[in-house]
């Protein structure tokens with residue numbers, strides 16, 4: 854059975870960003886639709902949004918989080934790497950690099 858969790862990050866009662874997790878029955882989750890709203894970008898909120906998602910997954914005994922990101926989304930890739938995600942696969946479309954699959958093992962995540 855699949856389960857979906859929606860996460861919102863709020864600051865001073867205002868929603869600054871959101872994301873979604875699709876959980877499968879193999880104790881894995883796919884992180885999707887990571888978004889910090891435009892006027893709140895570049896302020897360092899991404900790590901708090903990601904942390905919130907990761908801590909919820911830890912509480913739910915999820916072992917691994919995966920995500921897809923386009924290869925040229927440098928800011929997103931940087932945010933994911935900083936929090937501990939690693940590239941596990943390069944995805945090609947008609948022989949052209951399109952994006953990456955990234956993975957975070959939750960036993961490696963050090964809460965901050």
Ligand SMILES: CC(C)(COP(=O)(O)OP(=O)(O)OC[C@H]1O[C@@H](n2cnc3c(N)ncnc32)[C@H](O)[C@@H]1OP(=O)(O)O)[C@@H](O)C(=O)NCCC(=O)NCCS
Pocket residue numbers: 886887888889890893894895896897898899900921922923926928929931932935
């Ligand atoms: C990707 C996204 C979630 C990042 O959120 P954010 O809160 O703006 O990012 P942060 O402020 O935490 O910045 C993350 C890193 O990128 C850098 N960065 C942020 N904006 C930047 C910019 N415009 N130019 C260069 N570097 C930038 C930051 O300096 C930071 O690096 P540092 O930790 O070494 O200082 C946000 O830009 C977004 O919602 N983008 C549109 C949707 C999207 O692409 N989602 C990802 C789908 S996979």
